[in-house]
Amino acid sequence: MSSLTTMNTPKGLEGVVATTSSICYIDGDQGVLAYRGIDIHELADNSTFEETCYLLWFGKLPTREELKQLRDRMAAERKLDPAVVSLLHTAPKGIQPMDVLRTAVSALSFYDPDEKSNDHDANIRKSVRLTSQIPMIVAAYDRIRKGKKVVEPDRSLSHAANFLLQLNGTPPSVTAERALDIALILHADHELNASTFAARVTAATLSDMHSAITSAIGALKGPLHGGANEAVFQILQAIDKAGADPVEYVKGMLAQKKKIPGFGHRVYHTEDPRATHLRKMSRDLGHSSGQDKWYDMSARIEQFVKADKNLNANVDFYSASTYHTMGIDVDLFTPVFAISRVSGWTAHVIEQLDDNRLIRPRADYIGPPYPERYVPMEQR
Amino acid sequence: MSSLTTMNTPKGLEGVVATTSSICYIDGDQGVLAYRGIDIHELADNSTFEETCYLLWFGKLPTREELKQLRDRMAAERKLDPAVVSLLHTAPKGIQPMDVLRTAVSALSFYDPDEKSNDHDANIRKSVRLTSQIPMIVAAYDRIRKGKKVVEPDRSLSHAANFLLQLNGTPPSVTAERALDIALILHADHELNASTFAARVTAATLSDMHSAITSAIGALKGPLHGGANEAVFQILQAIDKAGADPVEYVKGMLAQKKKIPGFGHRVYHTEDPRATHLRKMSRDLGHSSGQDKWYDMSARIEQFVKADKNLNANVDFYSASTYHTMGIDVDLFTPVFAISRVSGWTAHVIEQLDDNRLIRPRADYIGPPYPERYVPMEQR
Numbered sequence: 001m002s003s004l005t006t007m008n009t010p011k012g013l014e015g016v017v018a019t020t021s022s023i024c025y026i027d028g029d030q031g032v033l034a035y036r037g038i039d040i041h042e043l044a045d046n047s048t049f050e051e052t053c054y055l056l057w058f059g060k061l062p063t064r065e066e067l068k069q070l071r072d073r074m075a076a077e078r079k080l081d082p083a084v085v086s087l088l089h090t091a092p093k094g095i096q097p098m099d100v101l102r103t104a105v106s107a108l109s110f111y112d113p114d115e116k117s118n119d120h121d122a123n124i125r126k127s128v129r130l131t132s133q134i135p136m137i138v139a140a141y142d143r144i145r146k147g148k149k150v151v152e153p154d155r156s157l158s159h160a161a162n163f164l165l166q167l168n169g170t171p172p173s174v175t176a177e178r179a180l181d182i183a184l185i186l187h188a189d190h191e192l193n194a195s196t197f198a199a200r201v202t203a204a205t206l207s208d209m210h211s212a213i214t215s216a217i218g219a220l221k222g223p224l225h226g227g228a229n230e231a232v233f234q235i236l237q238a239i240d241k242a243g244a245d246p247v248e249y250v251k252g253m254l255a256q257k258k259k260i261p262g263f264g265h266r267v268y269h270t271e272d273p274r275a276t277h278l279r280k281m282s283r284d285l286g287h288s289s290g291q292d293k294w295y296d297m298s299a300r301i302e303q304f305v306k307a308d309k310n311l312n313a314n315v316d317f318y319s320a321s322t323y324h325t326m327g328i329d330v331d332l333f334t335p336v337f338a339i340s341r342v343s344g345w346t347a348h349v350i351e352q353l354d355d356n357r358l359i360r361p362r363a364d365y366i367g368p369p370y371p372e373r374y375v376p377m378e379q380r
Numbered sequence: 381m382s383s384l385t386t387m388n389t390p391k392g393l394e395g396v397v398a399t400t401s402s403i404c405y406i407d408g409d410q411g412v413l414a415y416r417g418i419d420i421h422e423l424a425d426n427s428t429f430e431e432t433c434y435l436l437w438f439g440k441l442p443t444r445e446e447l448k449q450l451r452d453r454m455a456a457e458r459k460l461d462p463a464v465v466s467l468l469h470t471a472p473k474g475i476q477p478m479d480v481l482r483t484a485v486s487a488l489s490f491y492d493p494d495e496k497s498n499d500h501d502a503n504i505r506k507s508v509r510l511t512s513q514i515p516m517i518v519a520a521y522d523r524i525r526k527g528k529k530v531v532e533p534d535r536s537l538s539h540a541a542n543f544l545l546q547l548n549g550t551p552p553s554v555t556a557e558r559a560l561d562i563a564l565i566l567h568a569d570h571e572l573n574a575s576t577f578a579a580r581v582t583a584a585t586l587s588d589m590h591s592a593i594t595s596a597i598g599a600l601k602g603p604l605h606g607g608a609n610e611a612v613f614q615i616l617q618a619i620d621k622a623g624a625d626p627v628e629y630v631k632g633m634l635a636q637k638k639k640i641p642g643f644g645h646r647v648y649h650t651e652d653p654r655a656t657h658l659r660k661m662s663r664d665l666g667h668s669s670g671q672d673k674w675y676d677m678s679a680r681i682e683q684f685v686k687a688d689k690n691l692n693a694n695v696d697f698y699s700a701s702t703y704h705t706m707g708i709d710v711d712l713f714t715p716v717f718a719i720s721r722v723s724g725w726t727a728h729v730i731e732q733l734d735d736n737r738l739i740r741p742r743a744d745y746i747g748p749p750y751p752e753r754y755v756p757m758e759q760r
Contacts, residue, residue: 008397009387012584012737016396017388022747037752046754059747063760083470090463092490099489102594106483107467110475192743194585198595201578204392205602214482215578215595222585224738266740357392358604360646363572367402367439372417374426380443 008364014266018359019200023056023347024191031270035189036060044277049159049184049340050074056189056347057127070128071158077132078153078162081111085140085150093145097138097335098221102214104137105130109210118208120350126209127346134342135159138335139166160184163339168327175288176326179281183322186274186315187337189344191267195219195226196341196348203349204359216345217338223261226334226341231261232320233330236297246297247304254309262317263305271312278318285325294321386742394646398739399580403436403727404571411650415569416440424657429539429564429720430454436569436727437507450508451538457512458533458542461491465520465530473525477518477715478601482594484517485510489590498588500730506589507726514722515539518715519546540564543719548707555668556706559661563702566654566695567717569724571647575599575606576721576728583729584739596725597718603641606714606721611641612700613710616677626677627684634689642697643685651692658698665705674701 009016025034033040036055043052050071054062062070084107091100109115112129114122140150143166151166160181164172172180190196199216203209220226239249250260265272279299286295298321302313323333389396405414413420416435423432430451434442442450464487471480489495492509494502520530523546531546540561544552552560570576579596583589600606619629630640645652659679666675678701682693703713 007387007389007395009389011399012739013398013741014737015386016741017386017744018393018741019391019743020746021743022745024743025745025747025750027750032750034750034752037748037750038754039751042754046756061755061760064757067757086470087467087487090466091487095490095495099486099495099590102591103483103486103490106479106486106594106598107471109479110472110483115475115479191745192741194581194738194740197739197741198578198581201574201581202595202599202602205574205599205605205607207598207600207602207605207607210479211482211598211601214486215582215598218486218587218591218595219582219585220587221591222582222587225585225587227585227587266738267742357394358574358646359392359577360574361393361396361398361572361577362647363399363401363404364397365402365405365571366400367405368417370405370407370412370414370417371419372414374418374422375441376426377444377447380441 018192018197019352021191021348021351022059023344023351024189026191026267028265028267028269031268031273033190033273040186040273041277043185044182047185049181049188049343052185052188053131053343056343057124057350073128074132074159075155077129078136078155080133080136080140081108083111084108084137088137088141088144091141096221097141097331098217098338100141101134101137101335101338102217102221104141105134105217106210106214108133109208112210115208115210118206118353120354123209123346123350123353127343127350130209130213130346131342132159135163135339136166138332138339139163142167142329142332143169175285179285179322179326182277182281183319183336184340186277187340189341189347193225194222196345199345199349200352201359203352204356206353206356209346209349212349213342213345216341220338220341221334226337228261228314228316229319229323229333229337230330232317233324233333235261236294236320237330239297240293246300250301250304260301260305260311262314262320263309263311265312265314268312268314272314274315275313275318278315278322279313282318282321282325285322289325291325294324386744388744398572398577399732401571401728401731402439403724403731404569406571406647408645408647408649411648411653413570413653420566420653421656423565424562427565429561429568429723432565432568433511433723436723437504437730453508454512454539455535457509458516458535460513460516460520461488463491464488464517468517468521468524471521476601477521477711478597478718480521481514481517481715481718482597482601484521485514485597486590486594488513489588492590495588495590498586498733500734503589503726503730503733507723507730510589510593510726511722512539515543515719516546518712518719519543522547522709522712523549555665559665559702559706562657562661563699563716564720566657567720569721569727573605574602576725579725579729580732581739583732584736586733586736589726589729592729593722593725596721600718600721601714606717608641608694608696609699609703609713609717610710612697613704613713615641616674616700617710619677620673626680630681630684640681640685640691642700643689643691643693645692645694648692648694652694654695655693655698658695658702659693662698662701662705665702669705671705674704
């Protein structure tokens with residue numbers, strides 16, 4: 001390190017304030033999550049995903065007319081360039097949907113009429129397009145890899161209902177639509193989580209919205225972030241397949257020093273307020289669909305891990321059984337997370353660019369002392 | 381913000397140590413840059429890009445046999461899946477090459493035999509592949525957009541020479557090959573610059589190498605980072621076209637409060653040691669090719685900005701005239717930066733994963749005070 005004044009920080013920037021933000025309020029001790037100051041419980045009970053998008057992008061709740069306009073804009077952007085659909089067709093069938101989503105979103109930039117503009121209004125337009133088109137990509141690739149026909153969007157449906165229609169080929173029940181809508185509200189933003197931070201780091205070079213969202217998708221893929229709900233369900237499946245006792249299975253994992261996905265959180269030191277809703281949703285959906293076993297298994301694991309390790313279930317733990325009960329494939333859990341989180345990512349990129357500074361920290365050099373000699377080849 | 385202990389930091393994390401690293405040593409006051417402790421001047425004078433890759437990835441200079449093996453591996457990976465070439469053909473012709481590169485690199489993950497593995501050795505293999513294939517993508521897209529035939533790689537050539545062959549259709553002169561080789565050495569790594577930091581943030585969720593490098597390419601694109609050398613040349617071109625006096629032109633920009641790209645650096649407070657080499661290269665190449673004007677213009681601007689603003693030319697300032705004199709199109713300057721920097725990005729991803737912790741800072745909430753009421757629609 002040079003003689004510059006530098007601040008040493010905890011590993012992984014834990015507890016380090018990297019920016020100011022007006023988007024998301026978290027109190028990790030009290031278990032509070034709020035978008036633009038409004039508690040997530042109020043939003044989950046009363047709002048819709050489209051209204052939440054408005055709140056995140058424009059900083060206030062919309063009037064009836066403003067909400068109608070945004071819904072219409074989002075519905076109108078339910079279209080994919082044929083070249084993007086063709087990219088989904090040529091992608092091999094066995095690959096990870098998150099790799100496909102990252103690539104297709106990057107390719108969307110080729111066809112975006114605002115690609116060369118990076119101002120506030122252009123980025124709002126890109127936010128609407130990306131939020132409308134990401135679920136279409138997820139649904140289309142899933143149909144294509146299963147040898148099914150891509151389903152046309154229905155612009156009269158809500159964002160949540162249209163995704164389930166394009167995924168399953170039939171319109172969802174009112175219960176399923178509302179369950180997904182709530183899940184999308186709950187996942188929409190979470191302050192400087194790793195994918196949002198990746199998006200802001202990328203945007204802060206004055207690159208562009210598609211670059212930032214592509215970075216975010218790549219970061220979300222990881223099992224320490226969005227990928228955790230997939231890891232949770234793989235454990236539930238393994239327990240189910242083995243006919244094992246869930247608590248004994250988890251005890252075995254702990255004995256092997258394995259981490260139990262879906263527990264603990266960098267920021268929350270009490271119940272993750274999103275878990276409260278997802279637990280209830282998992283139970284209700286399990287019950288109404290006659291598939292209680294995933295919720296029952298999850299509840300027993302939660303009780304044990306809380307008692308034994310004093311770790312709380314996080315957003316990922318009950319989203320696993322919830323999404324499975326809704327008929328969503330396990331490797332689409334993280335893409336569904338992206339379908340929601342793109343609303344927050346785009347809001348953060350716009351906020352970053354409205355008062356930008358390059359995000360460029362330092363590293364503390366611990367390698368071979370300078371100057372190390374360049375030893376000529378014949379002397380090595 | 382919650383009651384958690386948090387550290388407030390300067391905007392853009394300036395001067396904040398985000399991680400330890402053994403890869404790159406910078407002394408911004410003394411103008412020192414070193415890879416694994418070896419001064420950049422020694423490497424520029426004596427090394428090759430392939431040897432620099434070895435140094436970055438393995439932490440030491442190679443023996444003759446080790447270097448031969450790495451060169452052979454890199455040459456053997458000079459191949460692109462036909463689906464990636466076809467993606468380059470279907471991309472519209474007028475779009476930004478960095479958007480194409482970001483998308484194509486993301487798509488490389490579809491065909492990587494190690495895609496589902498994230499261990500150290502698999503990531504070394506991915507580093508070799510990405511480093512070999514990124515220049516092929518840049519060259520192939522440039523040929524395709526110009527209606528020319530994609531050139532087959534020559535596995536007997538050096539990394540630098542093969543890129544120039546695949547770009548131009550003819551093998552480069554010894555001078556051009558060595559000039560590019562030195563430019564690739566100079567740009568290979570620079571500690572926690574924004575694109576490298578984006579790569580590490582992405583990788584730290586335990587996502588994967590392709591996600592991390594895709595993030596980095598998106599971040600490099602920005603004019604506050606890799607895009608700066610393109611901005612420099614656009615100014616040189618504008619001056620040339622207008623037949624203007626370079627100093628008067630720059631004075632005019634300053635009078636309009638415009639930033640002069642290619643000057644100043646977050647980390648260096650003295651001459652950027654890379655600029656020393658690129659200045660010389662720009663002069664020599666300009667002279668040998670009979671195109672002195674770009675260097676002459678650059679030198680006059682540098683002298684004025686130094687005297688008037690006390691700002692030093694950075695790596696981007698003389699790379700603009702250097703690359704132009706080498707016959708590289710202006711919108712390929714940043715892709716050429718990526719061709720080099722992928723060696724450092726991949727080294728950083730491997731280092732991050734060898735001792736990983738999720739990179740997840742906090743934001744200081746300055747939005748509407750919590751709790752803000754959810755006002756029902758009819759009362760808005």
